[in-house]
Amino acid sequence: MVLPNFNKKQSDIKGYMDKWSYLFRHMEELDEMPKFLDNRVFDLIFDIGEVANLTETDMKLYESNLKNKRDAESVRLTAIKEGLCEGRERGLQEGMEKG
Template sequence: MVYYSSRLIHTLVTRGHSGNTYELPEVYFIGILNFALDNIDNDRYYYDVVLCDREKGEQFYDKLGFKLLCLPNFRKEEVEIKSFMDMWLYLFKHMSKLNEIPKFLDKRVFGLIFDIGEVSNLNSEDMKAYELSLKDKRDAESIRLTAERIGMEKGIKKGMEKGIEKGREEERAKAEAEKRISALKMLKSGFDSKVIADIIGLSIEEIEKL
């Protein structure tokens, strides 16, 4: 337990400068045991182990823990099952003997485990058919997602083109308006229409309309 937990902690430490502070993540080892951990205390089925200060009897470090479930020591019958912990322990201990979900287990919570169990017990021919059906499902989902992505890319491209064209139209309209303002100022200053047309780039008819 210590060996594998230590290796996991080591791999989770951030590399580079950001890892210099050694801000370690929380790591909990959960062991489901098919043997009794202590032959003397054979009624105890749940162990919650942490690093502890021996003298003070207090928890020394709160980001590392070992949760151990000893299935042989769990002897509760169905009528005694009350908590979710009891439900999980009962399920782990009796899974190989159960053909269906016991009534006291919530199907919304425990149904998936039985689905997984059914798949793992398929014969080779049924397993092949199951894997092919999964492949077909994944292929169909991949095609759908690809179509959505292509459609989105086309929509973005079309929208960008429309936006660019709209921007160009607005720029042209702004430039034309500025030409007319400049032409009007020149007219008020006494410039001839032909001279203004040559300088500004508007036709004489457009200038006379001003």
């Protein structure tokens, strides 16, 4: 199938191949995800397309926010890991003192 030849209307879309073809064929003109494509995979593809169309300034802001989010998640996971280790050590120490 050649995408320029894909001319099905939304009401004619049946399977995943039709959905993928429709999405690729109409991606530039879509402002929001059509309801019939409401699926986690298609949402992700649509999000990627939105990021790809950001201006240079917005892209820098997006990347900065993404870095901050990842840094915060890393700090959170490290704190959990260190807390678990400290809790185990304290528990072992108290167990040794009592036992």
